[in-house]
Amino acid sequence: MDLETFNQMPAFMRKEMENLKQVAAPILKKRLIFLFTAVPLLVISLVYLSSFWGETHFGTETFVKIGIAALGAAFGMALIRESSYQKRNVQQKVFQYILERMQKSEVLSDERKTRYVTAVKEQPFTVMSNFMEFLNEEESRRQHLAEL
Known part of the structure; x- marks a missing residue:
């Protein structure tokens, strides 16, 4: 990068x-x-x-x-x-760090975490884009929770 x-x-x-x-x-x-x-x-x-x-x-x-x-x-x-x-x-x-980071997320639901983990495991060539998408969703969810 x-x-x-x-x-x-x-x-x-x-x-x-x-x-x-x-x-x-x-x-x-x-x-x-x-x-x-x-x-x-x-x-x-x-x-x-x-x-x-x-x-x-x-x-x-x-x-x-x-x-x-x-x-x-x-x-x-x-x-x-x-x-x-x-x-x-x-x-x-x-790869291991990304998977652990996704599984440790406290903001996203277990279903969303599982979806991202599965996507990373099934599509190893798009790991970074999936990770970025995960981070964006996690941050938007964190901001949404902060507003409540």
Whole structure:
């Protein structure tokens, strides 16, 4: 989400987005470290390995260099794989937070909460729009109750 969209959100939504960010931040930080380590390591290793492509003389020293470069490339690929695992972990944490937040709502009826939870579970690609809709309905209900 870009900064302009974030700043245009009502305060109650911004608060929830900050909570989501706090849930995901530690895992995202780890994921970025993995990616920023993996990509250069992989590129450098593959470029170095390609330098041996046309070489006809292979000695022990050359095999050691090739082995080290291959290990570096394998380690880079493993870090990329771990990064994708961390991405799924972030998605699960955010999904879990949203479901718990919906179920904890004290303003909406159990029927409405169940409807939103079911919508989130059945349509995982629209989780954020369902969550925003939930927050809007919850806030309007909260304001309506405050007027009474």
